[in-house]
Amino acid sequence: MNKIETPVFQLSNKLTSEQISFFKRYGFIQFKNFINKEAVSLFLKEIERVQHFLLENEIKKVNGIPLKFGRDVDGSQLIQRIAFTSYYSKTLSDFLKDDRFQNLLQLMGNHKGRIGENEKDGLVFNHYVNDGESGFRQLGWHTDSPRDLFLGSRILPMLNVGLHFDDCAFNNGGLRVIPGTHNQGLLPLLFRKKYFIDNTADKREVGFDIEAGDLTIHDGRLWHRVQQSSLTGEQSRRRVMYFPIITGAYQPKHEASPTPFYHKLGQIKFSGSIKPRLAFLKNQLKNNLKRDVE
Numbered sequence: 001m002n003k004i005e006t007p008v009f010q011l012s013n014k015l016t017s018e019q020i021s022f023f024k025r026y027g028f029i030q031f032k033n034f035i036n037k038e039a040v041s042l043f044l045k046e047i048e049r050v051q052h053f054l055l056e057n058e059i060k061k062v063n064g065i066p067l068k069f070g071r072d073v074d075g076s077q078l079i080q081r082i083a084f085t086s087y088y089s090k091t092l093s094d095f096l097k098d099d100r101f102q103n104l105l106q107l108m109g110n111h112k113g114r115i116g117e118n119e120k121d122g123l124v125f126n127h128y129v130n131d132g133e134s135g136f137r138q139l140g141w142h143t144d145s146p147r148d149l150f151l152g153s154r155i156l157p158m159l160n161v162g163l164h165f166d167d168c169a170f171n172n173g174g175l176r177v178i179p180g181t182h183n184q185g186l187l188p189l190l191f192r193k194k195y196f197i198d199n200t201a202d203k204r205e206v207g208f209d210i211e212a213g214d215l216t217i218h219d220g221r222l223w224h225r226v227q228q229s230s231l232t233g234e235q236s237r238r239r240v241m242y243f244p245i246i247t248g249a250y251q252p253k254h255e256a257s258p259t260p261f262y263h264k265l266g267q268i269k270f271s272g273s274i275k276p277r278l279a280f281l282k283n284q285l286k287n288n289l290k291r292d293v294e
């Protein structure tokens with residue numbers, strides 16, 4: 001396991017050619033200090049307010065996307081994954097309009113990118129704690145792209161932009177990626193590892209020294225995971241907010257949107273037959289392959 005030795009990038013008005021070629025080659029990039037500590041505290045307060053609102057109103061899903069519930073180190077109720085967070089916060093919604101994000105669209109190459117505030121899972125807030133009754137301590141290997149497959153469309157280029165709210169040194173865990181795996185065919189994209197089940201370190205994986213306020217961007221096709229913290233309690237807290245940059249037809253979600261299959265997968269009890277699920281996946285794959293050939 002390695003800590004990535006990258007030049008310290010800063011995102012300003014324009015991406016440099018060095019930044020663009022680094023991203024193209026490896027499929028990810030880290031920008032230091034994208035927001036300052038005051039903004040980190042402001043956004044965290046805002047998210048706490050949103051969490052309070054969701055709990056008070058017993059909201060379980062936003063636009064069909066289930067919230068993930070757990071308990072904090074002090075035993076209080078915690079929402080460990082919130083989708084479409086910016087629906088409940090003007091501050092966060094305004095933040096997505098930051099001019100600097102427009103520069104990131106260049107990383108989509110020839111595709112016309114846009115910020116997916118109302119699409120996919122919107123602005124997602126992840127809250128990991130390694131303690132007590134926390135239900136979210138790590139995340140197994142996956143790429144973000146095949147969700148398109150489950151939604152019935154082909155895999156299109158996509159970026160995931162992450163804003164980090166806690167310091168997380170490489171040795172404490174956090175995001176791990178396998179550089180270069182965004183440049184792969186459909187088969188390794190789907191079958192390189194067991195989606196979300198496999199948590200084992202890979203000899204090619206790299207990680208980061210993250211400070212609160214840093215920004216990371218990864219290609220949707222890049223294999224990545226979240227390593228559980230080596231610490232427990234308060235020190236293991238890791239909060240990060242993601243939004244997608246996407247292309248293709250505008251597909252906004254709304255209150256009545258159905259829960260996508262990939263979210264249902266996690267909810268189905270394993271006593272049910274796996275056959276219909278496999279048949280569904282096979283069919284989706286067949287359609288996708290057909291479209292890729294056409």
Ligand SMILES: O=C(O)CCC(=O)C(=O)O
Pocket residue numbers: 126139144162175224225226240242
């Ligand atoms: O928490 C992270 O840094 C990564 C989360 C992630 O990969 C995901 O939600 O798809």
Ligand SMILES: [Fe+2]
Pocket residue numbers: 142143144224
């Ligand atoms: Fe992911």
